[in-house]
Amino acid sequence: MLKVSGLACSRGERRLFADVGFSLAAGEWLHVQGENGAGKTSLMRLLVGLSPADAGDIRWRDEPTPSVEFRRDLIYLGHHAAVKEDLTPLENLRLAAALDGIALDERASLAALVRLGLRGREDLPVRVLSAGQKRRVLLARLLTRPAVLWVLDEAFNALDIAAVKLLGELIAEHLSAGGMAVLTSHQPLPVPGGKTLVL
Amino acid sequence: MNALLATVRRDLLLALRRKSEVLTAVFFFVIVTSLFPLGIGPEPVLLKKIAPGILWVAALLATLLGLPRLFAADHVDGTLEQMALSSSPLGLLVAGKILAHWLLCGLPLVLLAPVLGLQFDLDASALGILTLALLLGTPLLSLIGAIGAALTLGVRGGGVLLALLVLPLYIPALIFGAGAVEAHIAGLGAGGHLSLLAAMLALAVFFAPWATTAALRIALE
Numbered sequence: 001m002l003k004v005s006g007l008a009c010s011r012g013e014r015r016l017f018a019d020v021g022f023s024l025a026a027g028e029w030l031h032v033q034g035e036n037g038a039g040k041t042s043l044m045r046l047l048v049g050l051s052p053a054d055a056g057d058i059r060w061r062d063e064p065t066p067s068v069e070f071r072r073d074l075i076y077l078g079h080h081a082a083v084k085e086d087l088t089p090l091e092n093l094r095l096a097a098a099l100d101g102i103a104l105d106e107r108a109s110l111a112a113l114v115r116l117g118l119r120g121r122e123d124l125p126v127r128v129l130s131a132g133q134k135r136r137v138l139l140a141r142l143l144t145r146p147a148v149l150w151v152l153d154e155a156f157n158a159l160d161i162a163a164v165k166l167l168g169e170l171i172a173e174h175l176s177a178g179g180m181a182v183l184t185s186h187q188p189l190p191v192p193g194g195k196t197l198v199l
Numbered sequence: 200m201n202a203l204l205a206t207v208r209r210d211l212l213l214a215l216r217r218k219s220e221v222l223t224a225v226f227f228f229v230i231v232t233s234l235f236p237l238g239i240g241p242e243p244v245l246l247k248k249i250a251p252g253i254l255w256v257a258a259l260l261a262t263l264l265g266l267p268r269l270f271a272a273d274h275v276d277g278t279l280e281q282m283a284l285s286s287s288p289l290g291l292l293v294a295g296k297i298l299a300h301w302l303l304c305g306l307p308l309v310l311l312a313p314v315l316g317l318q319f320d321l322d323a324s325a326l327g328i329l330t331l332a333l334l335l336g337t338p339l340l341s342l343i344g345a346i347g348a349a350l351t352l353g354v355r356g357g358g359v360l361l362a363l364l365v366l367p368l369y370i371p372a373l374i375f376g377a378g379a380v381e382a383h384i385a386g387l388g389a390g391g392h393l394s395l396l397a398a399m400l401a402l403a404v405f406f407a408p409w410a411t412t413a414a415l416r417i418a419l420e
Contacts, residue, residue: 050280050284050420071284072286076284083278084276086213095205095208095209096281098201098202099205099206099292100202100287101201
């Protein structure tokens with residue numbers, strides 16, 4: 001259960017948003033909308049604990065964040081590719097899991113890459129993949145890292161029509177398994193239901 | 200602990216894919232220390248006298264050469280952000296990165312020093328002390344350097360700033376590291392110098408990863 005109240009953020013002198021509040025229960029998702037520069041990414045970074053809020057309170061399972069438990073339950077995919085160009089998709093997935101203290105077996109990572117349409121690319125260096133394919137490598141982490149709360153910032157960027165549909169399905173599966181998601185996007189999302197927050 | 204080892208393995212694997220970056224620092228060390236005997240000429244007494252200082256200064260500069268890359272690549276591609284959000288403590292991952300940096304940029308210098316010391320007419324026991332002093336000193340250089348690298352992360356022209364920030368902090372390591380070899384050659388015994396180096400290393404092992412982590416969290420904001 002995620003509960004956010006009275007969140008405020010400013011960049012320099014400019015107030016981006018104030019008194020933002022919402023709550024998410026199991027199976028719910030939030031679509032954060034707003035113009036360019038409205039503070040969507042800032043809100044996401046506050047939410048995951050990468051930057052401190054000016055004011056407000058973020059609680060995860062009734063405990064203040066960021067806590068170790070929150071980090072264990074969280075996966076955050078931002079604007080960055082967050083994959084190593086010199087490594088292969090398989091190595092990227094395995095190393096990312098190892099840093100989280102998870103031993104990922106080859107079959108699970110391969111299955112995740114196949115699901116994301118990267119069959120036959122798993123042993124190429126990420127450097128030679130296209131922008132959309134790099135994005136898919138990153139999204140494969142959604143399948144290899146067990147997390148309850150998905151925070152995805154512009155996750156639909158650079159994806160083709162099939163991948164957008166696939167990511168929609170992944171999110172829907174995650175929600176129906178009792179997960180939660182916070183998404184930002186400018187286009188309508190192929191995920192049913194959901195709350196909306198306009199900044 | 201697993202996360203620390205995983206970080207070390209990851210950084211070693213990445214370095215293996217980009218050998219040139221590691222080799223630059225090592226070749227820099229070899230060339231700089233070889234230039235002095237060539238420039239000064241065959242004067243064994245003088246060379247022996249300046250050897251510890253030159254080898255140590257070259258080691259400082261070679262370590263400095265690899266420092267800007269310590270966190271920069273991970274910062275640019277967003278993997279540092281993922282590390283900060285990992286369920287493993289960031290301090291452990293940072294310690295792993297520093298250890299990997301030492302294995303790549305510090306340990307080769309330690310292993311090469313006895314060979315390069317021969318150019319300066321150092322005898323076997325002096326070479327032994329030099330190697331021992333570098334073995335204690337180079338991890339210290341990596342640990343202190345990591346704080347500087349984290350503080351200058353994302354700063355324009357960070358490389359020069361890093362040198363200005365870190366080099367003064369390297370002075371104690373330089374004094375006691377080079378001093379150990381000089382004291383041994385003068386027949387005074389290197390024990391005191393080496394103990395002080397070890398004490399500084401113990402202090403840095405404890406505090407540097409913590410300070411680096413704090414600096415990284417600020418850089419990520």
